[in-house]
Amino acid sequence: MTSVLFQRVALIGIGLIGSSIAINLRERKLAGHIAIATRRKDTLDRAQSLDLGDSYHEDFAEAVAGADLVVLCVPVGACAALTALIAPALAPGAIITDVGSVKGAVVSAMLPHLPANVHFVPGHPIAGTEQSGPEAGFLELFENRWTILTPLENCDKAAVARLQNLWEAMGAMVEVMSPDHHDLVLAIVSHVPHLIAYNIVGTAADLETVTQSEVIKFSASGFRDFTRIAASDPTMWRDIFLTNREAVLEMLTRFSEDLASLQRAIRWGDGDALFDLFTRTRAIRRSIVAAGQDTADANFGRLRQHKDLPGQQ
Numbered sequence: 001m002t003s004v005l006f007q008r009v010a011l012i013g014i015g016l017i018g019s020s021i022a023i024n025l026r027e028r029k030l031a032g033h034i035a036i037a038t039r040r041k042d043t044l045d046r047a048q049s050l051d052l053g054d055s056y057h058e059d060f061a062e063a064v065a066g067a068d069l070v071v072l073c074v075p076v077g078a079c080a081a082l083t084a085l086i087a088p089a090l091a092p093g094a095i096i097t098d099v100g101s102v103k104g105a106v107v108s109a110m111l112p113h114l115p116a117n118v119h120f121v122p123g124h125p126i127a128g129t130e131q132s133g134p135e136a137g138f139l140e141l142f143e144n145r146w147t148i149l150t151p152l153e154n155c156d157k158a159a160v161a162r163l164q165n166l167w168e169a170m171g172a173m174v175e176v177m178s179p180d181h182h183d184l185v186l187a188i189v190s191h192v193p194h195l196i197a198y199n200i201v202g203t204a205a206d207l208e209t210v211t212q213s214e215v216i217k218f219s220a221s222g223f224r225d226f227t228r229i230a231a232s233d234p235t236m237w238r239d240i241f242l243t244n245r246e247a248v249l250e251m252l253t254r255f256s257e258d259l260a261s262l263q264r265a266i267r268w269g270d271g272d273a274l275f276d277l278f279t280r281t282r283a284i285r286r287s288i289v290a291a292g293q294d295t296a297d298a299n300f301g302r303l304r305q306h307k308d309l310p311g312q313q
């Protein structure tokens with residue numbers, strides 16, 4: 001049995017993550033009032049027609065006024081300007097958080113604009129799909145998935161606990177870590193995999209000896225999975241690679257070295273090296289499935305059942 005955890009939640013940006021939070025707040029009755037603000041009138045109108053909130057604002061400051069929780073649900077590159085815009089309107093004691101996929105850069109971008117009398121608790125739900133826009137959200141997105149919070153050392157513990165309660169009420173599991181550690185971990189489990197997907201789909205599309213229609217016609221499920229990831233939002237991912245540059249480059253160096261070893265194993269017919277690696281990686285997949293962390297597959301299945309879902313914001 002859940003109860004109202006915040007009196008007024010302001011959601012800034014209402015795409016996949018913002019709308020999933022809105023649906024959770026409403027369905028689970030976690031907020032007294034849901035105020036929604038976003039950049040484009042058209043997106044706001046679509047959010048309203050989906051009945052995602054209680055009030056809709058083109059003026060960001062108006063949306064956050066009186067809110068005890070403000071959640072930035074926008075691409076990482078938009079966080080600094082938006083924080084500067086809303087900072088003067090934040091209520092004393094409010095918790096301000098975000099859902100950005102990179103944390104170090106978000107902290108550096110937001111912190112200088114924030115008044116001392118609010119609690120800044122950056123966050124990141126490790127849950128998503130390749131869809132964007134207010135129509136893409138759904139209730140189960142965060143269920144049994146991790147959300148990472150990266151509060152600064154001097155942050156009020158009660159504020160962190162309140163935000164943790166909210167994520168848990170939305171079905172998530174919560175872990176706290178430093179922004180830098182978050183960025184390093186996410187570089188290898190999320191950012192580099194996306195780069196690989198963008199790259200392989202781009203390479204296939206550029207092949208002179210294989211036609212576009214053959215790529216589409218013969219794409220087996222392995223390649224198809226890459227195309228799903230490579231359909232992810234261009235703005236969001238541009239911002240991620242520009243703001244988590246160091247960690248991504250570090251992981252790419254390791255990745256390239258390991259890829260070169262695989263290339264060598266294939267060239268010299270070293271079947272044992274290939275077999276050993278594939279055995280280790282199969283065990284990793286099986287432990288992820290055993291831990292119940294493969295719900296993205298379930299989400300993907302769910303989205304496929306709704307083929308008419310618009311993908312644009």
Ligand SMILES: NC(=O)c1ccc[n+]([C@@H]2O[C@H](COP(=O)([O-])OP(=O)(O)OC[C@H]3O[C@@H](n4cnc5c(N)ncnc54)[C@H](O)[C@@H]3O)[C@@H](O)[C@H]2O)c1
Binds near residue numbers: 014015043130134
């Ligand atoms: N999509 C995912 O899988 C996923 C998962 C976890 C976290 N995130 C993070 O969540 C954030 C939002 O991602 P999303 O998937 O919901 O994106 P989305 O594209 O579905 O929605 C983004 C929203 O931000 C608004 N917006 C964009 N630029 C803006 C600007 N300059 N000023 C004001 N509003 C602006 C858009 O109108 C839209 O309402 C990103 O920071 C992303 O890194 C995404």
Ligand SMILES: O=C(O)C(=O)C[C@]1(C(=O)O)C=C[C@@H](O)C=C1
Binds near residue numbers: 126129130191229
């Ligand atoms: O399943 C997907 O489509 C995702 O890419 C989700 C995913 C991920 O890499 O796991 C993407 C970026 C977010 O920051 C968090 C989650």
